[in-house]
Amino acid sequence: MNISKTEQIILNILWDKHPLSVSAVIENVTKTQHWHDNTIKTLLTRLVKKGALKRFKQDKKFVYEPLISRDEIISKESEGFLDQFFGGKMAPLVAHFAQHKKLSKKEIQDIKKILEDMEKNDD
Amino acid sequence: MNISKTEQIILNILWDKHPLSVSAVIENVTKTQHWHDNTIKTLLTRLVKKGALKRFKQDKKFVYEPLISRDEIISKESEGFLDQFFGGKMAPLVAHFAQHKKLSKKEIQDIKKILEDMEKNDD
DNA sequence: ACATTTCAACTACAACTGTAGTTTAATTTT
DNA sequence: AAAATTAAACTACAGTTGTAGTTGAAATGT
Numbered sequence: 434m435n436i437s438k439t440e441q442i443i444l445n446i447l448w449d450k451h452p453l454s455v456s457a458v459i460e461n462v463t464k465t466q467h468w469h470d471n472t473i474k475t476l477l478t479r480l481v482k483k484g485a486l487k488r489f490k491q492d493k494k495f496v497y498e499p500l501i502s503r504d505e506i507i508s509k510e511s512e513g514f515l516d517q518f519f520g521g522k523m524a525p526l527v528a529h530f531a532q533h534k535k536l537s538k539k540e541i542q543d544i545k546k547i548l549e550d551m552e553k554n555d556d
Numbered sequence: 557m558n559i560s561k562t563e564q565i566i567l568n569i570l571w572d573k574h575p576l577s578v579s580a581v582i583e584n585v586t587k588t589q590h591w592h593d594n595t596i597k598t599l600l601t602r603l604v605k606k607g608a609l610k611r612f613k614q615d616k617k618f619v620y621e622p623l624i625s626r627d628e629i630i631s632k633e634s635e636g637f638l639d640q641f642f643g644g645k646m647a648p649l650v651a652h653f654a655q656h657k658k659l660s661k662k663e664i665q666d667i668k669k670i671l672e673d674m675e676k677n678d679d
Numbered sequence: 680a681c682a683t684t685t686c687a688a689c690t691a692c693a694a695c696t697g698t699a700g701t702t703t704a705a706t707t708t709t
Numbered sequence: 710a711a712a713a714t715t716a717a718a719c720t721a722c723a724g725t726t727g728t729a730g731t732t733g734a735a736a737t738g739t
Contacts, residue, residue, distance in 0.1 A: 435695085437695075437696060437697085438640070438696090438697095439696075439697065439698095440696090441640055442640075445640070455716075455717085456715095456716090468697095468698080468699095469698070469699055469700095470699095471698080471699050471700070472697075472698055472699060474716090474717080474718090475697085475698080475699075476697090478717095478718085479695095479696090493705085493706080493716095494716075495716085495717080504652075506641075507641050507652060508652075508656060510637070510641060511641070511649070511652065511653070514633070514637050517561070517564055517565075517568070518630050518633060518634070522663065523650070523653055523658070523659060523663055523667060524663055524666040524667050524670065526634070526649075527646070527650075527667045527670050527671070528670050529627075529630060529631075529634065530634070530646055531670055531671070531673075531674045533631060535646070536646060536671075536674065538675075540645065540646055540647055541671050541674065541675060543647040544646060544647050544650045544667070544671060545668060545671055547647065547650050547651050547654055548650070548654070548659075548664050548667060548668055550654075551654045551659065551664060552661075552664060558725085560725075560726055560727085561726090561727095562726075562727065562728095563726090578686075578687085579685095579686095591727095591728080591729095592728070592729055592730095593729095594728080594729050594730070595727075595728050595729060597686095597687080597688095598727085598728080598729075599726095599727090601687095601688085602725095602726090616686095616735085616736080617686075618686085618687080680739105681738105681739090682737100682738085682739085683736100683737080683738075683739095684735100684736085684737075684738090685734100685735080685736075685737090686733100686734080686735070686736085687732100687733085687734075687735090688731100688732080688733075688734090689730105689731080689732075689733090690729105690730080690731075690732090691728100691729080691730075691731095692727105692728090692729095692730105693726105693727095693728095694725100694726085694727085695724105695725080695726075695727095696723100696724080696725075696726095697722105697723095697724085697725100698721100698722090698723095698724105699720105699721080699722090700719105700720080700721075700722105701718100701719080701720075701721095702717100702718080702719070702720090703716100703717080703718070703719085704715100704716080704717070704718085705714100705715080705716070705717085706713100706714080706715070706716085707712100707713080707714070707715085708711105708712080708713070708714085709710105709711090709712080709713090
């Protein structure tokens, strides 16, 4: 299954909260994207067809919810991304962001903490 | 400019080494992809048309080289990726990989080192 | 110079994507 | 119940992408 960029935006919303009616999805999407209603409906339909969403009637209206997990997609996409641009390694990614000053002090601390916790709970 | 996944593979090769002749590109690509020669040629042509590569004759044969920098594309793609999946923050990305045990001990050390260096050379 | 091999250019084509418009069916309002 | 509104389904259409095939031009071997 392949999820396009626009479809991904719909999925992100439904991962946050579901099930959602068409109108609720539209409302959420249009907060950030200037899309026509029908465009959003098309995307929903395509996602159902792809098996990424399921829909069912609730209160006489269709509602949608994800069939694939955020984690599943994130894992797939992350690996592809890392392979494509950083030879599959995290370190160069971090280095890239470091070089471009995309990391705040707080973020650095957060990341270090994550890594240290990880070292502790070593298994 | 938008680079597709397959095009990206071609670019990756040319960033490593350039200029390269068509046959050299083909040779490199087919190490990892089972693509027909013409497919690779099409990709090269499209990349030229997009302005991502330029080509010129060398020794009576065309050779190709990148017009856009790896860093440029990586920056763009990385940000898009991070926004799409991790709310634009690195920490959750690291956490994701940590959770999925995708980080070796050595990598953890490497990343920590990068972060610490960064804290030192603070500006 | 002609045949052969190699390059390069041009053409093809279906699936997927972005982006809706149009038609039909269901629900709600008066 | 007829009219109005809303929801759902169906249709459209050009651009991009993956994946080559075909044709024509140039270089090389004999």
